[in-house]
Amino acid sequence: MTVLSTLKVFATHPHACSYLPDQKATTLFIDPAAPIDSNTYSQLSEMGFRRSGPHLYRPHCSRCNSCVPARIPAEHFKPNRRQRRILNRNADLTVIDRTVLNGDEFYELYAKYIEGRHRDGDMYPPTRQQFDSFLTREWDLTHFYCFYDNSTDKPKLLAVGVVDVMNNGLSAIYSFFDPEIKERSLGVYAVLWQIQRARELGLPHVYLGYWIKQCRKMSYKIEYRPIELLVNNRWVMAT
Numbered sequence: 001m002t003v004l005s006t007l008k009v010f011a012t013h014p015h016a017c018s019y020l021p022d023q024k025a026t027t028l029f030i031d032p033a034a035p036i037d038s039n040t041y042s043q044l045s046e047m048g049f050r051r052s053g054p055h056l057y058r059p060h061c062s063r064c065n066s067c068v069p070a071r072i073p074a075e076h077f078k079p080n081r082r083q084r085r086i087l088n089r090n091a092d093l094t095v096i097d098r099t100v101l102n103g104d105e106f107y108e109l110y111a112k113y114i115e116g117r118h119r120d121g122d123m124y125p126p127t128r129q130q131f132d133s134f135l136t137r138e139w140d141l142t143h144f145y146c147f148y149d150n151s152t153d154k155p156k157l158l159a160v161g162v163v164d165v166m167n168n169g170l171s172a173i174y175s176f177f178d179p180e181i182k183e184r185s186l187g188v189y190a191v192l193w194q195i196q197r198a199r200e201l202g203l204p205h206v207y208l209g210y211w212i213k214q215c216r217k218m219s220y221k222i223e224y225r226p227i228e229l230l231v232n233n234r235w236v237m238a239t
Contacts, residue, residue: 004043007034011060018122019215023064030056036139042167048230050209051164051173053134059210067210069230070221070238071169074198074206077224083192090189092151093158098144099137105157106146107131109176116179135174141165142173145193147186161190163197169205170198191224 008031017023030036030044032054041056048069049058059067079087101107107128114126123130135144147159159177163170172194177186191206198206211229212218221227228235 004040007031007040017061017064019212019218020064020066024061025064026060026062028058028060038139038141038167041139041141041164042169045166045168045171045207046235047233050207051138051171053136054138066212066214068212070208070211071228071235072195072206072208072224073226073228074169074195074204076226077195078226079192080223080225083188083224086185086188087192090147090184090186090193092149093189094148094150094155095193096146096148098146099142101135101144101160106144106160109157109160109178110135113176113179135162138164145190145197147177147190147193158184159186159190161194163194165201165203166207169203169207170194170201171207172209195224 010029010031012027012029014024014026017025030049036056041051044056047058049056050069051057061067110131111126114121114123118124123134136142141164143163143165145161145163146157147161148155149158158181159175161175162173164173172191175187175190177190191208194206198204205228208221208224208227210218211221211227213222222238225238227238229238230236
């Protein structure tokens with residue numbers, strides 16, 4: 001008997017979809033009391049599960065299959081012209097790997113990001129409690145990659161990538177950044193940096209969560225090529 005076969009899974013009642021208007025969503029959750037290690041987490045990621053805070057979940061909607069798990073094969077990724085420019089533009093940044101986010105600068109950046117980019121989302125308005133619960137560090141696998149501009153006397157925090165390091169790749173859980181610094185395209189750079197990091201660690205994939213073609217905020221993921229999508233329980237290369 002495998003560990004996966006013993007896991008209990010719960011389903012939510014249908015609720016308003018966060019991404020598609022006028023749609024109802026149902027979500028599967030792994031039992032929060034279940035013991036999770038890196039092997040189990042990696043296997044669940046292969047099945048399309050995703051982490052949010054302390055919860056592992058997967059969409060399970062009866063009338064919609066728009067949420068498609070997506071991952072980048074790190075070794076085969078080839079940046080396009082725009083992505084190469086973004087890599088060059090941010091080559092001056094310093095990245096510090098942290099296991100905790102202590103200090104007001106992290107919450108202040110998070111709040112600025114939510115207020116600047118996601119006023120129409122479920123996470124608005126930002127609160128400290130929300131920040132602490134959403135960006136929790138689970139199972140000793142979560143890293144906070146902090147991007148700094150060192151061109152001034154005091155290094156300035158520009159972005160944070162919340163990343164789980166699994167056996168089979170990196171899971172890009174979330175990123176937040178200064179929304180006023182548009183010329184750096186910090187959200188794109190955080191993903192590109194994670195692809196490079198996966199290569200350094202010898203990990204095959206960067207998991208991006210769910211690609212939703214009809215949702216502008218989620219459709220960007222298809223711009224990273226090549227990219228694999230989980231379709232009918234099989235990972236296939238997107239065309």
